[in-house]
Amino acid sequence: MGHVSKRLYSSASKLAVSTSQLKQFPPKEAILRPDSGKPNFFDPESWATLQPPPTSALTAFAHRIGLANVLSSADVVRRACTHKSFVNLHAKYYPSSPAPPTNANLAMLGNALMGLFASEHLHAAYPHLPTRVLKAAVSAHVGPLTCASVAQEMGAVPLLRWHRQPTTPMSPALLHSDALASIPRAITALVYQEMSLQSARKFVQSFFLSRQVDLRSMIKFRDPKRALIETVEKFGHERPKSRLLKETGRYSNSPVFVVGIFSGQDKLGEGFGSSLKMAEYRAAEDSLHRLYLTRTPDHLLQVPSSTFPSKQGNIYKTGLEAPYTPGVLGEAEILYASSGRSNIVAPKRPTLEEIEAKREGLDV
Amino acid sequence: MATKQILRAQLRSYPANGHSAYLPQVRKIVLEYCQKLPSSTNTRTFISNDLQRVAWQNPHVEFVVKQRNGHEPIARGFYVNGRDKVIPLQEFEVNGVEKKVQLLLDSSGAKIKQLKKGRLVESTTEAARGIWSGLHVDTPFKI
16 A cells, blocks of 8 residues: 555544444435535535544443443533534534533543642652652643543544644644543543542542653752752751762773762762762762652552542531541752742842932932 | 753653553454355354354443445454554354454554564663662672
8 A cells, every 4th residue: 555545544544434323324415416506515524523423432432441330421421522622613514503512611620630639649749859840740640741642542532523723823723632631631520520529539540640750850950969968957967978988990991989978877879970070969969869759658648638528418517528647747848949940030129218218319 | 050941741651551540452343244255154143143242241342343245254453552453254163253353352452573583671660679780799899
């Protein structure tokens, strides 16, 4: 098969419509009557894009993600897989029929819920993680690219109904990944609406928070030695001192030095390098990694949203809350090269005396 | 020393299917047969007798039965990674047809990879026991 025919075949198979679910095939608008004076404006590709996915595909999707009890009808799943950009396309070709329900509201709610669950889980799991890294980790776990990837892995790509929108002066272009990302968010919101907050959290935990994320690559250092000195001072320990632990080949073309950083008797971290400076830098980085990436074990992990009741009922009645012991708040992170822009200097605001002096000067 | 900026919208996580939730990889199976040709007889028997039981046992898969006269019987599986697998069914008995449908149900849709010859094994996670270091042993090697 040549590449042109291969591409035609793949695009045709993506648009393939199951004819068993249609009332009439070929559709009325496709049939050309030569005796009537009406011109034929039928475009098969547009027609195929407008057809809803078959009920069997939607119920199979619900079973595949394990939510057959929650997403009870195919209409609910169809709504979750319809992006708001589809409404304009539908209105253009079927102006008299009602607009199909979209996942816009559900996606908004689901996005907020996912952000909540991811933030509290990551904060409870990594209590010493710097703020910027925590925000980046939340994006990595429940951000747009991850949601699009999860939708693809669920098999929602042939079920998605959307319409590509180019860049306009008022809004950026709508991408396929953004439309896909709305599907898992809508499903999270549906789980919350049909079941409870706890069930929604379990859903997000199993599909998003147990995926592989490399946190180490998100932690960037400008001067790890200075950051380590300030952090150790904040925790009230002795000033860190670096010591050469092992070395080999000092005067050869490939030396190896192993440097350890100690605070009194405790070794904070260890690093290797082909020069003393490099080894000391790596040791400081290692010490800070060991602090920032401290992880709470899963059996000790408790999140604030676990206090919400799992049953649906009156939230003002006492006795429905689950027990919760809040984690001990650790030391806040140091201000050097962490949250806040330490480079940028804000313009100095004039003091009250200076303002009054100016006013008096003007009066005089 | 300036550090490279992290663009938050470009960050993503990588799949770990089965660590907590398992997503089956097959989404649709299409069985094509001919009404008249004798090569489709076993496939037609399978469709009328056993297909419903297989479909009930696999609610996560969409089963489609397609009549295609004048062509050989085929089982086509569509997977979540966008690929499809096609198996011709003309030489099999009824239980052979079921075995091939089960093969499609068990597959992941990925391309068949070499297991031994010239294959590089690369892991996404770090070594569980750590990489050996000659400087971190009790008695280092002496020439």
